[in-house]
Amino acid sequence: MKKELLLVLALAGSLVVRAQTPVGPVTLKAYAEYSYNYTYGHFANFDVLTRVPLNPYFELDAGVQASTANIYTVSADLRPKFPVPVGEMYLDTRLLYKAVVRDRMHDFAASLGLGYRMDYVDVHVGLFTRLMSDFNRDWHSEDEMVTEPLGVIYNVEVFVRPQSSPWNLSMRIANYDDFQIERIWQPLFMLGGRYNPTERLSVLLEAQCKPTGMFHLNASFYGATVRAGVAYNF
Amino acid sequence: MKKTIMLLPILLLASCSLFPNLDLGGMFNGSSPRNDQRFEESMAYNDSVPSRYPDLTMPNDEYTIYVGTDFHVDTTWRTTAAFAKEAAAKADMVLLLGDMVNAQNNYPHFWEGIRALRESFVPWYATAGNHDIYFGQWSVFKQYFGTSTYFFTVTTPSARDLYICLDSSDGTLGVKQLAWLRALLAQKQEEGFRHTIVFTHTHMFKRDGSQGHTSNYVLEETYEITSLLSRYGVDWYVSGHDHSREVTEYKGVKYIIVDANNDAEPKPGYMMAAVGGTLAYRFGSTDELLKKQ
Numbered sequence: 001m002k003k004e005l006l007l008v009l010a011l012a013g014s015l016v017v018r019a020q021t022p023v024g025p026v027t028l029k030a031y032a033e034y035s036y037n038y039t040y041g042h043f044a045n046f047d048v049l050t051r052v053p054l055n056p057y058f059e060l061d062a063g064v065q066a067s068t069a070n071i072y073t074v075s076a077d078l079r080p081k082f083p084v085p086v087g088e089m090y091l092d093t094r095l096l097y098k099a100v101v102r103d104r105m106h107d108f109a110a111s112l113g114l115g116y117r118m119d120y121v122d123v124h125v126g127l128f129t130r131l132m133s134d135f136n137r138d139w140h141s142e143d144e145m146v147t148e149p150l151g152v153i154y155n156v157e158v159f160v161r162p163q164s165s166p167w168n169l170s171m172r173i174a175n176y177d178d179f180q181i182e183r184i185w186q187p188l189f190m191l192g193g194r195y196n197p198t199e200r201l202s203v204l205l206e207a208q209c210k211p212t213g214m215f216h217l218n219a220s221f222y223g224a225t226v227r228a229g230v231a232y233n234f
Numbered sequence: 235m236k237k238t239i240m241l242l243p244i245l246l247l248a249s250c251s252l253f254p255n256l257d258l259g260g261m262f263n264g265s266s267p268r269n270d271q272r273f274e275e276s277m278a279y280n281d282s283v284p285s286r287y288p289d290l291t292m293p294n295d296e297y298t299i300y301v302g303t304d305f306h307v308d309t310t311w312r313t314t315a316a317f318a319k320e321a322a323a324k325a326d327m328v329l330l331l332g333d334m335v336n337a338q339n340n341y342p343h344f345w346e347g348i349r350a351l352r353e354s355f356v357p358w359y360a361t362a363g364n365h366d367i368y369f370g371q372w373s374v375f376k377q378y379f380g381t382s383t384y385f386f387t388v389t390t391p392s393a394r395d396l397y398i399c400l401d402s403s404d405g406t407l408g409v410k411q412l413a414w415l416r417a418l419l420a421q422k423q424e425e426g427f428r429h430t431i432v433f434t435h436t437h438m439f440k441r442d443g444s445q446g447h448t449s450n451y452v453l454e455e456t457y458e459i460t461s462l463l464s465r466y467g468v469d470w471y472v473s474g475h476d477h478s479r480e481v482t483e484y485k486g487v488k489y490i491i492v493d494a495n496n497d498a499e500p501k502p503g504y505m506m507a508a509v510g511g512t513l514a515y516r517f518g519s520t521d522e523l524l525k526k527q
Contacts, residue, residue, distance in 0.1 A: 038409050039454045103461035105485075107453070132456075134464075134485045144483050146439050183440075185449035213405025216449040216475075217364040217436065218264035220404040223454070 025233040027051040037223025040069040057081055065179045070102040073179040087118030104135040109181040111153045119162035124155040128181050152184045166196040185215045202231040257368035266372035269408030276381040286380045287359050295390045296510030303331035303474025304494035307340050311347030313495050313502045316523040322354035331474040332363025332435030341374050362403045363435040393428035402436035419466035430468045437473040437491045439482045448476045463487045469513055479517055495520050
């Protein structure tokens with residue numbers, strides 16, 4: 001009981017401290033991507049993402065992606081934050097909807113996870129599920145929506161510099177990114193770079209490699225993405 | 235810290251020797267040729283040995299197929315032999331969906347396990363699973379089975395059925411095999427087949443957690459292949475890999491996962507299908523076969 005009380009007091013204390021800190025700026029990011037994979041060949045994606053700090057305890061990420069592979073994705077991520085003595089803990093509530101127009105199907109994924117981030121590390125683990133359905137599903141047939149059982153979502157990202165640095169590099173392993181949530185055994189390997197030419201503007205360059213068949217199949221390369229973009233803090 | 239880093243390679247080597255059947259390398263970077271190369275070698279084999287997996291003619295409009303998968307033969311092959319004996323006695327045709335062997339040097343054991351089938355007149359068709367090509371064993375698979383991608387037809391007095399065998403042992407069809415499948419389905423659509431059945435190792439969907447989340451195709455490939463199969467009226471996509479039966483009907487196609495049939499499996503099983511005017515399936519227990527035999 002004593003431990004629980006101390007935990008509540010610590011949490012309350014951290015919220016009071018947090019309430020005294022100003023809300024961060026709204027960030028807008030735009031990316032252009034070049035991608036290649038075995039299924040679609042060469043294609044391009046265009047992404048717009050925003051981060052809106054709603055108050056000191058909540059931030060909302062939202063994004064849209066249009067792909068020349070004829071796939072359109074929207075994402076939303078509401079993130080309650082819990083300041084701790086070093087860094088920040090957060091809950092990650094992620095929703096992703098993909099209209100796979102080329103294959104006439106919907107893919108809806110949702111996840112809930114707990115994360116911790118500080119200057120050099122961002123780790124996140126949680127659970128997700130997915131629902132896939134045909135655009136023209138015949139509700140009077142045996143056809144089913146495919147719902148996947150709860151799977152694990154994870155992210156480990158390490159940075160070489162503190163977040164306040166005008167430039168940074170990162171390495172990341174995760175089974176999700178801004179516009180996809182893959183199954184647990186489908187890791188994505190990512191490298192990221194950021195440079196701030198001014199206080200408000202950042203230039204971003206990221207690369208991603210997607211293998212297939214890791215762990216339970218004969219592992220093989222599947223696809224890669226390079227994306228370049230800018231972020232502006234209002 | 236320094237000591238821990240130095241210990242890591244030793245631990246890795248120790249784990250390799252503790253689990254000699256585990257192709258740790260293959261799980262992270264397969265040592266057999268990539269799917270596109272395997273596909274090319276399969277096509278070359280199909281051209282040079284067309285009699286390996288021939289078209290069939292059945293005397294009746296309805297016939298029975300037996301499907302076995304995930305035999306994982308190691309040093310014993312009781313369940314494989316039981317399935318082969320039953321199939322040789324009762325099936326008109328047999329499909330083997332991969333993971334014939336568990337690790338290295340086991341192909342002769344599997345070959346022995348299916349002796350009853352080999353010595354029967356029942357035609358059987360095979361594809362590769364991930365275990366079949368671990369440890370760079372694609373070349374050994376080829377010695378025994380020749381090819382992992384092909385198609386054949388079954389002609390009955392009043393109908394024709396199309397069977398397409400795919401190699402999905404590294405979790406992707408690759409560029410060339412996917413293009414081949416697209417072209418084949420489009421071309422064969424004109425011929426008015428009664429049923430089209432695709433069989434391969436890797437399952438498409440996973441809706442229960444029976445074996446944890448076994449890896450399968452990446453999402454992009456799941457979208458694309460399911461769309462392709464639906465568009466061209468494929469009836470069944472039959473697979474193994476997950477080790478426990480599951481049937482999902484999605485966009486007009488039945489995705490069937492067949493139970494594993496191996497000696498280590500608590501409930502080894504197989505599938506029987508009646509192919510006629512309609513398609514029907516049921517699952518069988520290999521334990522029952524062992525008791526009976």
